Amino acid sequence: xxxxxxxxxxxxxxxxEQITTILDVADPLKAISExxxxxxxxxxxxxxxxxxxxxxxxxxxxxxxxxxxxxADTVNVATAVSSVSKGETLxxxxxxxxxxxxxxxxxxxxxxxxxxxxxxxxxxxxINAGDGTHEHPTQGLLDLLTLRSHLGSLEGKRICIxxxxxxxxxxxxxxxxxxxxxxxxxxxxxxxxxxxxxTDLGVEVFGRxxxxxxxxxxxxxxxxxxxxxxxGYIPSLRExxxxxxxxxxxxxxxxxxxxxxxxxxxxxxxxxxxDVADGPHSVILEQVTNGVAVRMAVLYLLAGNxxxxxxxxxxxxx
Amino acid sequence: xxxxxxxxxxxRAVARTISRMADxxxxxxxxxxxxxxxxxxxxxVEIADRLADVMRDRDGSIVPRGALDITLYRDDLQTVGxxxxxGRTHLPVGIDxxxxxxxxxxxxxxxxxxxxxxELADFGRPARIxxxxxxxxxxxxxxxxxxxxxxxxxxxxxxxxxxxVPTLDGRDEVVxxxxxx
Numbered sequence: 013x014x015x016x017x018x019x020x021x022x023x024x025x026x027x028x029e030q031i032t033t034i035l036d037v038a039d040p041l042k043a044i045s046e047x048x049x050x051x052x053x054x055x056x057x058x059x060x061x062x063x064x065x066x067x068x069x070x071x072x073x074x075x076x077x078x079x080x081x082x083x084a085d086t087v088n089v090a091t092a093v094s095s096v097s098k099g100e101t102l103x104x105x106x107x108x109x110x111x112x113x114x115x116x117x118x119x120x121x122x123x124x125x126x127x128x129x130x131x132x133x134x135x136x137x138x139i140n141a142g143d144g145t146h147e148h149p150t151q152g153l154l155d156l157l158t159l160r161s162h163l164g165s166l167e168g169k170r171i172c173i174x175x176x177x178x179x180x181x182x183x184x185x186x187x188x189x190x191x192x193x194x195x196x197x198x199x200x201x202x203x204x205x206x207x208x209x210x211t212d213l214g215v216e217v218f219g220r221x222x223x224x225x226x227x228x229x230x231x232x233x234x235x236x237x238x239x240x241x242x243x244g245y246i247p248s249l250r251e252x253x254x255x256x257x258x259x260x261x262x263x264x265x266x267x268x269x270x271x272x273x274x275x276x277x278x279x280x281x282x283x284x285x286x287d288v289a290d291g292p293h294s295v296i297l298e299q300v301t302n303g304v305a306v307r308m309a310v311l312y313l314l315a316g317n318x319x320x321x322x323x324x325x326x327x328x329x330x
Numbered sequence: 331x332x333x334x335x336x337x338x339x340x341x342r343a344v345a346r347t348i349s350r351m352a353d354x355x356x357x358x359x360x361x362x363x364x365x366x367x368x369x370x371x372x373x374x375v376e377i378a379d380r381l382a383d384v385m386r387d388r389d390g391s392i393v394p395r396g397a398l399d400i401t402l403y404r405d406d407l408q409t410v411g412x413x414x415x416x417g418r419t420h421l422p423v424g425i426d427x428x429x430x431x432x433x434x435x436x437x438x439x440x441x442x443x444x445x446x447x448x449e450l451a452d453f454g455r456p457a458r459i460x461x462x463x464x465x466x467x468x469x470x471x472x473x474x475x476x477x478x479x480x481x482x483x484x485x486x487x488x489x490x491x492x493x494x495v496p497t498l499d500g501r502d503e504v505v506x507x508x509x510x511x
Contacts, residue, residue, distance in 0.1 A: 015414050033414050040399065040418045049452045052402040082402075313414070316407040 078307035152185025175234035440474035
């Protein structure tokens, strides 16, 4: 019986054991990227399609490195140049790819739920690389891996997610994963950018960044998307930085050394200042390194599923 | 067979066997210079450590030790599926031009050693690769033979051969269990 089943759609619903296994497999895989020959033959002969319906540079490149370092063959499909722009449906696109004998699809889509929809309709393994405001499970997992390597066991540790939680699939994946591993989770940001029912997820809410800094062992600072200002969620970027920006002056008042994460790309001088982003407590580039290892682990753990399991998964969801 | 399982090497026998294996390796490599002991995770690593300890006791030579985890080089991903435990591969020195001695607990089909040879090739080009195993149980499926053997045991394919080491198992012996099915 495979550990993860056919697909990785979200962290919600994964058990502590499943998450821990992914992280434990990812840990030794980090070393592969340090070798002179940065490649293991594990997924030799398997074909992975990176199906991106939304612009992404780092996630797509990270997946592509992960696939190549595991020796899979990769194809990138971007919407602008595909027949999607000619009106083809998601399922037709995927079934056409499957007709060319592929093994896995990594999908990024602006609509929440698109990866699940696809996973229920094709035989290939499906990995969610970010869907709408739902989940971004591999980002959540790489954050967990990074936090674990700095804080040890996350049981009882305090992690605060700061910023635009409302629109953030990274925040959702983090909350599910951190809760599953026994961490205490809080969110901090303007009320307009926090979901109304956020406390239903069992998280604390801080209205001031100073409170979060006093409370937390680590801060995961989310990107503030610039269009949020245009849509009226915040008055101005400068004011956001003044009230919620992570500055060195604020961080110096922390009772202990905090671990600072950011999923990127950063808006320097908005949600995070440069001297924090480049400072000694920032693990932002380590997150990027860990991202490749976590994606290698997920590819490996989903690979080689017996077809019977895939059929069972489809029957279950039908 | 009436006994379900039998001890084929006791703790003292294991110690004597490893001591003799260390001497045999040094004889074949003409001393410790340029030798790297590389254990296969996990029990091969323990045995490589014990071989190195014996070599140090003989003439004070410190032989570099490494560890190979061959999980990502297995040939059964499609049939068996992924193994949820991946260990560390760690080589302390470059292996180019050296004599690498692969150390494992039990040699059976030879598939693990095939994977280990592939993995080593990704790290460099040793002058020579040798294979030392504590137990050779026969049953090879590939043309692979050991250079140094602790004990040959003659068992049926369904029988189990377990090497127990103190650090992982709290006991130090080699046990053969007869297959029941």
